[in-house]
Amino acid sequence: MKRIGAQTLEFTAPPTVLGHGAVGGRKESEGPLAADFHQTFDDTRLQTDSWEKAEAQLQKEAVSVALAGAGLGAGEVDMIFAGDLLNQCISSTFGLLEYQIPFLGQYGACSTMAQTLLMAGIMVDCGAARRAAAVTSSHFCSAERQFRTPLEYGAQRTPTAQWTATASGCAIVGQGGRVKLLHGLAGKVVDLGVKDPSNMGAAMAPAAADSIYRFLEDTGTAPKDYDGIFTGDLGYVGSTLLLDMLRDNGMELSGVHNDCGLMLFDRQRQDVHAGGSGCGCSASVLCGHLLNRMERGELKNILFCATGALMSTTSQQQGEAIPGVCHIVHLGI
Amino acid sequence: MKRIGAQTLEFTAPPTVLGHGAVGGRKESEGPLAADFHQTFDDTRLQTDSWEKAEAQLQKEAVSVALAGAGLGAGEVDMIFAGDLLNQCISSTFGLLEYQIPFLGQYGACSTMAQTLLMAGIMVDCGAARRAAAVTSSHFCSAERQFRTPLEYGAQRTPTAQWTATASGCAIVGQGGRVKLLHGLAGKVVDLGVKDPSNMGAAMAPAAADSIYRFLEDTGTAPKDYDGIFTGDLGYVGSTLLLDMLRDNGMELSGVHNDCGLMLFDRQRQDVHAGGSGCGCSASVLCGHLLNRMERGELKNILFCATGALMSTTSQQQGEAIPGVCHIVHLGI
Incomplete structure (x- = not known):
């Protein structure tokens, strides 16, 4: 390491x-x-x-x-x-x-x-x-x-x-497989004060922005260096906020970014509102779709940036905000 | 490593x-x-x-x-x-x-x-x-x-x-401190079917026995090689069971074993029944009493074996048993 x-x-x-x-x-x-x-x-x-x-x-x-x-x-x-x-x-x-x-x-x-x-x-x-x-x-x-x-x-x-x-x-x-883990980042807990438990995407977007920004800075890379930067699971609202926040800091993610919560379901047809979420969402998108595509050589170099909302029903009932965290793994073949 | x-x-x-x-x-x-x-x-x-x-x-x-x-x-x-x-x-x-x-x-x-x-x-x-x-x-x-x-x-x-x-x-x-981490062991989840949430010590004792037995086998050491083997938190019931289980497997822990749940409180005077528990019990005994004693040179070589009961109110209400786990860190000066 x-x-x-x-x-x-x-x-x-x-x-x-x-x-x-x-x-x-x-x-x-x-x-x-x-x-x-x-x-x-x-x-x-x-x-x-x-x-x-x-x-x-x-x-x-x-x-x-x-x-x-x-x-x-x-x-x-x-x-x-x-x-x-x-x-x-x-x-x-x-x-x-x-x-x-x-x-x-x-x-x-x-x-x-x-x-x-x-x-x-x-x-x-x-x-x-x-x-x-x-x-x-x-x-x-x-x-x-x-x-x-x-x-x-x-x-x-x-x-x-x-x-x-x-x-x-x-x-x-x-050791010995095709898809490699190249880099990783453990995220900081970020809390910008979002309190709406029906809008987890907004609560987690600041953490995603923080971790992605730091990762790109640390590695001296730009979004265009990756075949895809996949967050999970910001959904539609959180993804829009993420792109806005990074744009405000001079980083353009559109074109290379997608979100596991937007990929797993057809938002309109399947009536999932802002998209998918839950630990299993980004996990199954990574361990199914993304790794399948990497093994076929369709994706060679991706960032997997899973985001979490660190709240409980108790913290909600006590009026606390919803802190977010985002950890990153860089995968490549 | x-x-x-x-x-x-x-x-x-x-x-x-x-x-x-x-x-x-x-x-x-x-x-x-x-x-x-x-x-x-x-x-x-x-x-x-x-x-x-x-x-x-x-x-x-x-x-x-x-x-x-x-x-x-x-x-x-x-x-x-x-x-x-x-x-x-x-x-x-x-x-x-x-x-x-x-x-x-x-x-x-x-x-x-x-x-x-x-x-x-x-x-x-x-x-x-x-x-x-x-x-x-x-x-x-x-x-x-x-x-x-x-x-x-x-x-x-x-x-x-x-x-x-x-x-x-x-x-x-x-790096650079006095008390060293020498060995560690990540425990397996052990479930012998104990279902009583008022008897966590009994639920966790099998995991403690399993991890301690494996650790001593792996390192080729015996209980007497340590100044103390500290479990946390089996309390009185779990500690008795742990000693019995290890004795059945030809390993005698009495004399060298103590339990953070028995150390933190005076069971009789403080009315805590079988002893202390909770993440904070073994944590505060280690990070207060035990590390203080190691720094003073009173303890030179100990096993810290914290045990957990991996249940929730939901698993209890659904009639599940209480699986236990025990992780070990070997500390020495």
């Missing part, structure tokens, strides 16, 4: 993606990225008896697909970095229990896929793990129940609201 | 503790380790308007003490690993916001101090961070409100129940 600039890490023995898995629910299987999922499930409960257990099952399936793709057994993975949106990250705990891989729970809200991938990459680069897994998930129903209103209310959603993906993504990191 | 045996890591450029801070509430200031706290607060709310904000404040204070001890400013710390028991780890997010240190949220329940210290150590060992902070907290009132019953109920506690510490501990890791 080498530090460059103020906040960026350079992988000196670049770890690679050995296997990856993206699984999703029915709505995800009806979206523009349907063909990129390794597996989708029509049954919201995945034959379990609760949404929480279904979400745990999603993680289990994503890891299973990724291990199979890597041609590895669970016993050959030295550490697993996992987290999710549910209180005390129970999807990860229960979903991954039977793999018996040393477990390091992570909490980065919807930034978790970048955070777990960054951690897994560092462990492999420095030899703390021969192979490490990164996984996260979200489930529309378990998230609505926990953070918002009972589904049965049929509550009206605001135009700025995003739709939590029912999905999971997993990447197995080790 | 070097891997030894099946699961253990050896720090090859041993990181050290540059500064540490332990802060606590009134009950902690009345316990046997009172003199080891850097700061204690009589006001349960630490002059904030909620228990959750008070817990966030505890983390802020612990980091402040640790930074001062290390003679460092927040800007000189490259990463902070933090987590807590509150939903979505809001004590960490809000408590650490103003330090503006790149933030990697961790979730290991009461094992969080060992997990964050392990992560901080790896980052410094491999050069991903020049200095990294590890911090966690718990607060009796915020934990009771979230996990159990409103305090106003005055609910009767079972004899196996533990008392959540109102405390926080922080360690700043870097």
Whole structure:
């Protein structure tokens, strides 16, 4: 590992993606990225008896697909970095229990896929793990129940609201694969005072702007040096704000930027308002669509910039603002 | 970093503790380790308007003490690993916001101090961070409100129940200090089917037994090679089970073992039933009492084995068992 600039890490023995898995629910299987999922499930409960257990099952399936793709057994993975949106990250705990891989729970809200991938990459680069897994998930129903209103209310959603993906993504990191982890950045928590829980994109955009700006500064690169800069999940509102904020600082991202929350669903046809969200959104877009395209050589050099809103229902009820964070992993072939 | 045996890591450029801070509430200031706290607060709310904000404040204070001890400013710390028991780890997010240190949220329940210290150590060992902070907290009132019953109920506690510490501990890791991080182990999640949320010690003891057994096997050491093996927080019930389980496997820990949950409070006099618990319990015992003793040369070689119960109120209500995890850091001078 080498530090460059103020906040960026350079992988000196670049770890690679050995296997990856993206699984999703029915709505995800009806979206523009349907063909990129390794597996989708029509049954919201995945034959379990609760949404929480279904979400745990999603993680289990994503890891299973990724291990199979890597041609590895669970016993050959030295550490697993996992987290999710549910209180005390129970999807990860229960979903991954039977793999018996040393477990390091992570909490980065919807930034978790970048955070777990960054951690897994560092462990492999420095030899703390021969192979490490990164996984996260979200489930529309378990998230609505926990953070918002009972589904049965049929509550009206605001135009700025995003739709939590029912999905999971997993990447197995080790030496010898095609797609390399080249750089990484752990983000700072940024809070510009946005308090509207129906507008998470706006709350997270400042963190994305901060991390992307610092990463490009540290590496001495410009947006045009990348085939794509993918945030997740700012949605329509947050993406617009991100581009505006960076433009105000002399950085033009349009043309090269896309957002996982805008890619996973067809916003108009699928009625998801400002776009997709949830840990599983950017995780499944990365571990399905983006890594598939990289392996086919269609994308050679990308920034994966997952963003998280670090609030809880308690902090909301106590009138706190919604701090955001954005972690970045630079992937290349 | 070097891997030894099946699961253990050896720090090859041993990181050290540059500064540490332990802060606590009134009950902690009345316990046997009172003199080891850097700061204690009589006001349960630490002059904030909620228990959750008070817990966030505890983390802020612990980091402040640790930074001062290390003679460092927040800007000189490259990463902070933090987590807590509150939903979505809001004590960490809000408590650490103003330090503006790149933030990697961790979730290991009461094992969080060992997990964050392990992560901080790896980052410094491999050069991903020049200095990294590890911090966690718990607060009796915020934990009771979230996990159990409103305090106003005055609910009767079972004899196996533990008392959540109102405390926080922080360690700043870097090169050049006296106390070294020598080895580490990331634990597996172990679930032997214990379902009683009033008996967390029993739920976590199997994980502690598993991690300690593997660590001693991997390093080819015996309990008597250490000045102390400190678990946290199994309390009285879990500690008894741990010793029994290891004895069944031919390993005798009595004489060298103690538990942070048994050290922080006087069980009889302070009416804490089976002992202390909560992320802040083992964190403040390590970052106060144990590191103080190491710096004075009274302890030269210890294992810090923090244990976590990876459940939520939802998993409980859905009838799931309580899986445990135990991470280990080997410290020496």
